[in-house]
Amino acid sequence: MSVYFTSQSTLHVGIIMDGNGRWALARGLPRAAGHRAGVETVGRIVEAAPPAGIGILTLFAFSSDNWRRPAAEVEALMRLLAIYMAKETPRCVEQGVRLEVIGRRDRLATGLCAAISRVEAATAHGSRLRLRIAVDYSARDAILAAARGASELSLDSLGTALGPPVDLLIRTGGERRLSDFLLWECAYAELVFTRTMWPDFGAQDLAAAVREFRGRERRFGAVPEAPVRLREAWLD
Numbered sequence: 591m592s593v594y595f596t597s598q599s600t601l602h603v604g605i606i607m608d609g610n611g612r613w614a615l616a617r618g619l620p621r622a623a624g625h626r627a628g629v630e631t632v633g634r635i636v637e638a639a640p641p642a643g644i645g646i647l648t649l650f651a652f653s654s655d656n657w658r659r660p661a662a663e664v665e666a667l668m669r670l671l672a673i674y675m676a677k678e679t680p681r682c683v684e685q686g687v688r689l690e691v692i693g694r695r696d697r698l699a700t701g702l703c704a705a706i707s708r709v710e711a712a713t714a715h716g717s718r719l720r721l722r723i724a725v726d727y728s729a730r731d732a733i734l735a736a737a738r739g740a741s742e743l744s745l746d747s748l749g750t751a752l753g754p755p756v757d758l759l760i761r762t763g764g765e766r767r768l769s770d771f772l773l774w775e776c777a778y779a780e781l782v783f784t785r786t787m788w789p790d791f792g793a794q795d796l797a798a799a800v801r802e803f804r805g806r807e808r809r810f811g812a813v814p815e816a817p818v819r820l821r822e823a824w825l826d
């Protein structure tokens with residue numbers, strides 16, 4: 591239990607990067623232009639994460655349900671992901687970023703898989719920020735896979751197989767739902783929803799979300815610390 595109460599120096603922040611399409615349509619642009627602008631935002635937010643106190647950043651880039659979009663949009667997204675993975679190594683190495691991709695690989699093009707493996711290997715020693723990008727990701731699939739692969743079913747074994755718990759979950763774009771992202775890991779995450787569309791989200795917005803998180807009291811099912819102390823004093 592006590593692990594829940596240790597104050598963490600660096601946070602695990604998850605972001606559902608939503609609103610690219612609406613951002614583009616509002617400007618009379620094709621949805622793909624919104625996705626291109628969204629990639630620029632990723633660069634800014636990755637750079638802003640360590641100074642904001644973030645040690646692990648998990649970004650939702652493509653959900654397993656996003657395959658249901660029109661083929662042209664899926665192609666545009668896959669092309670952007672391939673370009674990002676191919677180009678990102680020098681910047682990650684320079685910034686001390688370790689990049690990992692979570693989600694299924696078996697439905698991705700071989701070229702994209704190869705680019706992912708290359709950037710993962712080249713950035714493996716980055717220690718300033720662990721950047722996890724979720725591609726063809728479904729939290730429910732991940733939980734099933736973890737359960738299938740576990741030698742014994744326990745909170746610890748599934749938690750270890752899935753990944754670190756999320757402290758703060760941000761969703762841009764105005765919707766207030768999780769859309770199958772990190773469902774297990776968000777068991778006690780603080781949720782911050784913002785109307786800002788992902789292409790407009792900046793370092794200031796990230797810092798504001800972290801401030802909002804720091805102002806909240808996480809209780810993990812227990813009672814608030816101050817009243818506990820008061821009650822103990824009274825019992826003495």
Ligand code: IPE
Pocket residue numbers: 607608609610611612613651652653656667763
């Ligand atoms: C998020 O933006 C990017 C992906 C889901 C791939 P959307 O494409 O969902 O943008 P909206 O929600 O339609 O505006």
Ligand code: IPE
Pocket residue numbers: 606607608650651652653656765767769
């Ligand atoms: C969630 O956004 C997935 C990503 C941001 C990659 P969606 O736009 O796909 O989610 P819904 O359809 O609004 O729930």
Ligand code: MG
Pocket residue numbers: 608609763
């Ligand atoms: Mg959306």
